[in-house]
Amino acid sequence: MDKKELVSILRENEIQVTPQRLAILEQLKLRKDHPSAEMLFTCLKDEFPSLTLVTVYNTLQKLELSGLCMKVNPLHTSARYDGNVTAHQHAICINCQKIVDIHDATVFIELPKWFNEIFKVLKQCVNLYGLCKECQELADDDKALLN
């Protein structure tokens, strides 16, 4: 993926182009290891000696907001615990962070052969991110206020 293409991706998303942002976006597009802010910082600080972690965080936030990248583990602010260790799913409200159990969903996951040869699955975890009833209503209220 060449620089021109990266530049136009940023422009299309109305994100001002800077060398730091180009480099971070390039890393995200190239790498397959799902880096953390720290990992990106470490690999780019030689190329940009003045680069700081703050800029990496700022950039990631901006890219995520435009849908150019996403967190593999959202809702990571603090660990949330469940005393029910039987198999079930979680629905997580992206607004109020409420977590709702779903015990009666049907989940079917078939994994490709290549994958089962390199990875031993111990736990399978389905999370549904979205809006709970209360937060949907709040969102509707927001829309109403805009009229």
Add this chain to the structure above:
Amino acid sequence: MDKKELVSILRENEIQVTPQRLAILEQLKLRKDHPSAEMLFTCLKDEFPSLTLVTVYNTLQKLELSGLCMKVNPLHTSARYDGNVTAHQHAICINCQKIVDIHDATVFIELPKWFNEIFKVLKQCVNLYGLCKECQELADDDKALLN
């Protein structure tokens, strides 16, 4: 769930019984809101004025190790980003935290009616926790060393 039952759960798992641990386990079994350490601390500090967050964290760690509770959002130490925002799954190694993409899995999730009435799903997220090939081999080595 009465105290006797909680005591025997702890004893069965060879966890020394203390009032703090009983109270935390009780909360985890009773509550449906998947509390954080802070939330548990807040609701128990009236009953145990001397209680500290440290004890809550210690207890949660011990309970999790015995499978008596689990984190809803494991691998929360630092956010990991993905530049590929198309739908795919992640396999996450619980040992080295490597994250592997799976693009060719078949995922079918049917949600109960009651759920769709109270929650609007925006993103569905399947995470497979387990061991990557390298860490499986290390685990085998560990076993070999024990012989």
Add this chain to the structure above:
DNA sequence: GTTATTGCAAACATTTTGCACCAGC
């Protein structure tokens, strides 16, 4: 030239660690 971004310092939140005192067995 104006606006937005970067980099610095510092704050903040979450979680972990070292150590003295205390409670469970």
Add this chain to the structure above:
DNA sequence: GCTGGTGCAAAATGTTTGCAATAAC
């Protein structure tokens, strides 16, 4: 009484914020 847990202080880690210098348009 011994072992291990609790509570305190402090450190470590990940992330965010306020502000002056600087770069993008």
